[in-house]
Amino acid sequence: MTLQDKLQHLPETPGIYLMKDIHGDILYVGKAKNLKRRVRSYFQKNQQHSKKVQRMVFNIADLEIQPVDTELDALLLECRLIQKIHPHYNRVMNYYQNYCYVDFTESGPVLTKSPTTTSVGPFRQYKQLPEIVALLSETYLLPKVNNVTKKMIQQQLPAVEHYSLTERLANCHAFFAGKKTTFFNLLKERIAYSAKQQNFEHAQLIKEQLELCQRLYHYIQQRNKFCQKKQLTLKLPLSENYQKIYFIAYGSIVKTIIQKDDTAVIFPTEKFSLSPLQKEDVDPLDILRSYYTRYHKVTPSDEAI
Incomplete structure (x- = not known):
């Protein structure tokens, strides 16, 4: 059956579709609530198609579908196939090997690719985690913080250096575990200090970092609750x-x-x-x-x- 024949006989059911090139290699795995409507949309003239989609469609020589019962089934099957096949044109869910764990040493949180007995995770936000770990380390004045940053934090948060190292590390761990932590209040204090010093650019930077941390923290809490x-x-x-x-x-x-x-x-x-x-x-x-x-x-x- 030719590609055109397959396009003419698509079912109007949920399912996944695999776009293949002339060699039979899978270019893309997608899901659909309605296979007929979704798959045919690739082959219709549409100015909203990105150049990436246009390149993919140009290289499609064959098509395989797998109907399923519900859209949820399609979403989950699509995910597993992307993880297994690693199609060239899929970006989302194609890099789970890069997801990180956060481990805890005497010097503070560190990112690891493999779990240990003391690590938490894994987290998909692997591109954002280094910034968050660095922010925790400097806010709690952990041992690896350089002298310039240390002096800045001592001015912004004079009480922090009086916390025991055990207490500071515990608050870092609590953040990644989705438990109660003083981290957010400390960041708000840093924002207030910078604004009072009329260093509004730095205050805005810390505010954006605070929002980033709040999103991850909320995600961790919701995931933990569900599990x-x-x-x-x-x-x-x-x-x-x-x-x-x-x-x-x-x-x-x-x-x-x-x-x-x-x-x-x-x-x-x-x-x-x-x-x-x-x-x-x-x-x-x-x-x-x-x-x-x-x-x-x-x-x-x-x-x-």
Whole structure:
């Protein structure tokens, strides 16, 4: 069957599609809520197509699709295939090997590619983490801070050097664990000091760094909360009064079933446990958590922790 034949017979269902070149190599993996509408859109004249998309379409010689039950299934399958195949034109979810852990030494937090017994993570924000680690180190006057920065922080935060090193390190660890920390209050004090000295450029810089840290901290808290839930149930509608039920325990889908809308939903009786998060699990977890937050309806089992 030619590419044009395949384009004419696409189903209007959720699924994933694999764009291939003349050699059969996969150029791109995508997901669709409606395969027919999404895939055909690549081959229609559209001024909004980026040059990257135009180059990809020019090189497409074949197409493979895989229909699935729901958009969530498509999202998760797309993620796993990107991680496995590493297609040239996929950027998102294609670099999970670069995700970092944060370990803690006597000198403060350090980034590592592999987990240790004392590390937390992994985190997908690997490009932002060095800036955040540096900001924590200087704000808490950790041992590796240079003398110039040390004098600046002593002026901005005179009380910090009176904290014990153990206490300072504990606050750094608490940040990456999503627990209570003095870090944000200290950053606000630094902003206030710089503004009082009319150093507004520096105050703005610290404010932007504060917002960056707040986003990561909120993400960590939400991820931790989701992974601590023992029983979550997500119901997604299918056709003809059927629905697909996703049973989620500790951040992972443990079972799915398809049944009629009016059928009672009973969570599996097996015992599930929280497993250490691996780099390749970060993106699927974020997809599942985001989808659950947007689409679930609260049930009694959702409150189980």
